[in-house]
Amino acid sequence: MQIGRHVHCTLVTVLHNDGNEEEEGYSPTGEVTAESYPNWLRFHIGINRYELYSRHNPVVEALLKDLQSQRITSVAMKSGGTQLKLIMTFQNYGQALFKPMKQTREQETPPDFFYFSDFERHNAEIAAFHLDRILDFRRVPPVAGRLVNMTREIRDVTRDKKLWRTFFISPANNICFYGECSYYCSTEHALCGKPDQIEGSLAAFLPDLALAKRKTWRNPWRRSYHKRKKAEWEVDPDYCDEVKQTPPYDRGTRLLDIMDMTIFDFLMGNMDRHHYETFEKFGNETFIIHLDNGRGFGKHSHDEMSILVPLSQCCRVRRSTYLRLQLLAKEEYQLSSLMEESLLRDRLVPILIKPHLQALDRRLRLALNVLAECIEKEGYTAVVEHDFDPQPAASPLHQAPRAR
């Protein structure tokens, strides 16, 4: 199941003035070319078959800073989603997806709530980016927190009448709005500032779909999205055998990617992974983009073991992932400490309250337990896929995330 060696090829190419198409990117030493490009374009250029950005790419930090500080020149509502999201365009033509704060950091998802009616959390989007980076996946586009002035940075710059019309002043004299969407877009669920400052997450856009088409895949372990129905995987313990025989899971690394995503989602308690996307250009031999993580980090006091079902049913894991998890379980590289330290750099610190951080360590042990049982049952080599020489996976952690 090891990836074949491909020509190193980036996603987006830039046409230079002389008319010659040229591939841009970062050399293995992290040296930057095309320094005059805005950071969002440099991020786009750096995307390749294996990851959204390379481990030491300085553009990521620069892009995070842009998300926090670039002047917002226009705002539109994102159509299609169930909950309100805004598309923000910056002075340098970069774009980002804004999710407003809806809950305080302390609020837990009520126990009677279904995963599909849970709020999307701006802090979950931020935390998910950091978690994915610490896990060494680099499959989440950069996300930063930002305090947005609702009057100047949303109401005054939007050309969307429908959005504009939903602004009002609350009885407590705060600026509020609710926009248009199918869930929670009404006066009762309005988003209100203090008095007009609102927290939100800003996720960097991926390259425009016209430049880099994406393919949407149904997650084989998708939930039923129904109050009473169960999904097939919930009732069939041999469900993975079926999946393993179905393209694209019958070859390449896609199943291992699903296992990575499973672990990622379990750590943050995200039950809402109904679909995933890949870049069409790279065919089936490419990574899964970890988009849309707003329903993670809803409950710190509960570990949703059903999220781990793909792992326990398939008993497969990348060696690099397995080593990384073992390292993060050690006292010296404790996942919760690395997360806390990494999140310290966001403007909206603290992104996660302590109980959510502690839950990460607890869940990491639970995931490793599942893998240990798999290995005991099926043997190490049947479970752990030798994807590469262990050295590179283990060493960067000594610098990361500090160095990034």
Added chain:
Amino acid sequence: MQIGRHVHCTLVTVLHNDGNEEEEGYSPTGEVTAESYPNWLRFHIGINRYELYSRHNPVVEALLKDLQSQRITSVAMKSGGTQLKLIMTFQNYGQALFKPMKQTREQETPPDFFYFSDFERHNAEIAAFHLDRILDFRRVPPVAGRLVNMTREIRDVTRDKKLWRTFFISPANNICFYGECSYYCSTEHALCGKPDQIEGSLAAFLPDLALAKRKTWRNPWRRSYHKRKKAEWEVDPDYCDEVKQTPPYDRGTRLLDIMDMTIFDFLMGNMDRHHYETFEKFGNETFIIHLDNGRGFGKHSHDEMSILVPLSQCCRVRRSTYLRLQLLAKEEYQLSSLMEESLLRDRLVPILIKPHLQALDRRLRLALNVLAECIEKEGYTAVVEHDFDPQPAASPLHQAPRAR
């Protein structure tokens, strides 16, 4: 403005077996006639031009007990309201309006919420009945708290398919339902039991509209029910002069009734008094029924002074009400203590948390301040209407609410 003396006449008459129509009721000594009637019917028979029940009427306690314990034989959704309410019918053919618990006792209405999107609170309905009784108005139909088994007492006995279809089991394995209504009737706002017990308020029905028609009046101090618009009374300080010249406020006791209702609503922080009702049979010379108090007791940390505007604009009050308020402001008859003691008898004790009780004393002083300013400005006799000999109003409090 004193009420003329009328023949004592009850609302509902009962046709006896011999075909003679006979008026039923309670003698001034509180002696009960028609003992074989169910308590709800005895309550209906006791309603007169001046009050829903007399001060020492034992039927009220009996009816409260019925609301808590009578077997529920059928359940239907109440049509028309914005939030879900259920009509429950008992074994003895009595009926009550059920409002389910939606918030914990500790939750305060968020500061950015408008009065018209606030939840209706079951405990506010219960507390309002007790408060109205302590204020000596007796204009709220009896309300009791009850723990209802959602499976046995709602789902299994309803013939309403639409209601029945909305039942489901939550992820925490609790029974939930949401019914049909224009606000908050969706999976995200489902009402969930523990595992199938849910708290609610049960308000005794008034006589059927076919037997005792009611007239609905627009409250002159109605709010705009709009996020941006103001009502006339909010911008015109002389608004009351206009009202005083408009029937039915130009004669009789209607304006004094509005002042009573104003004080009642201010004490509990209810901003949602858009309409009120009277019994048609009694014409204009009858009391205002204090129905629908679920939006009281939303915030304990805020005194909404605008609710008192009718009082400060009109500077009128019944002498009996004024004496009662003064009495309740005294250390020995502290309103909060009487409320706490009265509420102790409800099944769902505690109905109000301490801060709500304390707010009552604070608001009582604020209402008395407004009246003191009125008296200073316009003189005692212009403000305080001599409605009757003060003795009866002051004395019953020595026994109440213990004796009832």
